[in-house]
Amino acid sequence: MVLSLSPSVWKYYKTKLMFPTPLKASAVVRSGPSSRSVYVTAQPPCWIRKWAESVQESRAVNGRLYPLGQPLSQPGTPRLHAARLPPGSGQALLSGSDRSSAMTSLTQRSSGLVQRRTEAIRSAAADKEKESAAEEDEARRGEEEDDDTGDSKETRLTLMEEVLLLGLKDREGYTSFWNDCISSGLRGCMLVELALRGRLSLEPCGVRRKSLLSRKVICKSDAPTGDVLLDEALKHIKETQPPESVQSWIELLSGETWNPLKLHYQLRNVRERLAKNLVEKGVLTTEKQNFLLFDMTTHPLTNSTIKQRLVKKVQDSVLEKWVNDPQRMDKRVLALILLAHSSDVLENAFAPLQDEQYDLGMKRVHTLLELEPEKESAKPSANELMWAVVAAFTK
Template sequence: MNRPDGLIQRRNAQKETSDRNHNDSDDEKKRSSSEDDIDDADSKETRLTLMEEVLLLGLKDKEGYTSFWNDCISSGLRGCILIELALRGRVELEKAGLRRKSLLNRKVIVRSDQATGDVLLDEALKHLKETDPPETVQSWIEYLSGESWNPLKLHFQLRNVRERLAKNLVEKGVLTTEKQNFLVFDMTTHPLTDNIIKTKLVKKVQESVLSKWMNDPQRMDKRMLSLIYLAHASDVLENAFAPLSDDDYEVAMKRVRDLLDLDLDAESAKPQANDLMWAVFAAFIK
């Protein structure tokens, strides 16, 4: 990332977020990380999915839309969907086999087709279930993004994902809905209703690579690890680090680079690792 731009963004963010309440308690309800709990159901409380967290990091607080120059967040959100399904026990990677297939060559297998209660997740799960033979993680990210050259796969595209996620966040009281005029067209935007939820999210991301840094990805919470990788892949991680001091920013970015430089195949082979989660990471940093 370009350091001068990062400095400018951090200074602007410090000015914009100076009035935020940074003393909010960190007692947000934690979700079970058990991969075997396939009965996990969504609720309407302010518990965010991985997709919603990435979108929230990418949204401009007052304007209520993502950067027009960000062409990474679309595929990043599809990666979030696959990981969310994996963490809920709905999908997994096929076994590596004796010849130890690489992460990107292994197929996605539906483990349970039980509904999650989330419309986007259930739509993606339906596509995964109906596909025979199974496809790889990288192929599914392309199919769900509508970026496949195969016309027979275009019907797998998940449409209006950002808008649908924003509406979910409106229902959860995190965002509101407005209309903005951009000279030649009107656009629906979703500014923050308040800064509490996003401030907690940003603080949580910052702490994961600073005061609560584990120095071992296997000991990190799988959701937080996924959020770091997918926020980076979606080009929105800088937004979380922008308010940091220069010294903390350098430390945070070094630790993110350490994560990106890991041997992902080796990490996925360790006990309790979620293969599909690591495969999604590999698809973005291949």
Template structure:
């Protein structure tokens, strides 16, 4: 069970408004679909959409009622997606704040991304008078805070909004199901090919294409493995594998997730936010 508890922190650091360079924008565009030349016709999905798609039951169209981790995982995905798109970054390490969870999230650009959830989060980050850490932002966006003055930062109906985006992309459909005492809107998978392609990509990343070095992995694939673990949907990724391959995939993923986020983040700035999100969930 993954829950994030709110911890008060002294307000330090202010966000900056530097616009992303053309090079950063181009890199962000490539990040949306740079996994494999053979997958160039894939529908472009955000990390949040991929996490939810992995967690959904195909025919039923909803996530497990026992999964209370996916809400926080989706918020972590929002922060990573914004970092990949050049909108936010971690403040540089200093003598007083070396560790990932001590460093604040800073605004690089408030330029709209075109995604409702990402843009809403950007507005929240811009509106804060004092910068907050990755762990605190996940807590605030999830609504896990005892501070009534910060409840305004909670993102509401995130699963439903991500599901609707997948409906618009033709991957899910919308239905009504009766659960005795209430009716619930569900979103069964209508385009199974896209989900199968996503699952296959993750399986291959830890089997046929395993590189045994996170810094040689595609960073969106690395982020998705971290988020799938944090959202408790990783089992869904490997469930279809034969027993021997399942064991290999799970062991390699465990080795990856057991790496020290502090050490790995120092090796490559392009994945700092990924390791910071993993550090936040490891601490929870």
């Protein structure tokens, strides 16, 4: 195999000892007829072919020769100007089958690079699809309440309905007049319910590690939930630009804002609408009661089994099924306990307990309330928006 080089290139590679050892040992050098080229002959051809490809690649950049083994973009890289030669004489000249084999090798390397890039793009797309599928599965599981006793679909309750049911008096059918926390608590339940169903999330914390209360609520999916209140809240959040924080949304949905331009965000008659949902599910009934000066619609309990099951679920979560680790608790049960406490209705679930069980249960509830939302939200599989709502109520 014969390689044709200009004298300046040959001198440079010879002085810099850039030849592979086998090539130096077996190369035969002779000058060309015009003394403007140097021919290098070596056996076997593979040695000089590999080096020739390196020379060709090094000479292919703007007519300048760069030393092998150094990045072309590295500052201060020494350069050797190639002699001006006839077209084609400045490149490694391979003849016949050697040139075709070299081109085949170059084509294979190029096709291999394209193939690797294509595979990387496909792998990234597949990972993204898997992640979205996992989020959809989690949202689907969130929509289906875990119930070991085999409740029918009609008796599955949302977080808002569970909190309201804990706050309702069984016979009277209304909440305490002195409870001024349940209104904002129900709005917090809506945000958490939408987050558990995969509709809402918090914006990324970013490099500056924003706190939970300073991060904005974003809409991940506007798919209907099947609940009028949830869909109404989701529509407000989706259409609002710029986005608002969790604390702001609790205030806006409750109507507790001094900005008259934002009063349309208020969700009105939330307790009455939730009670009607429970009536449709066969949990409550509707009656009229006279309170001297006015009549009021009440919703006494008609299906005590469902409420007893709800109360027992809350009690067992801090007594018999206590796991002493929030990450291992069911997210809906954990959210129910924290939001029921924020709505000032958790005491009603512990009222039937004996003194020892009551003290133990409340002690464990306070253990959950003393958790730091910022740290808990940073743990794997934690629902950040749920802890943001907790932080808004406990700040």
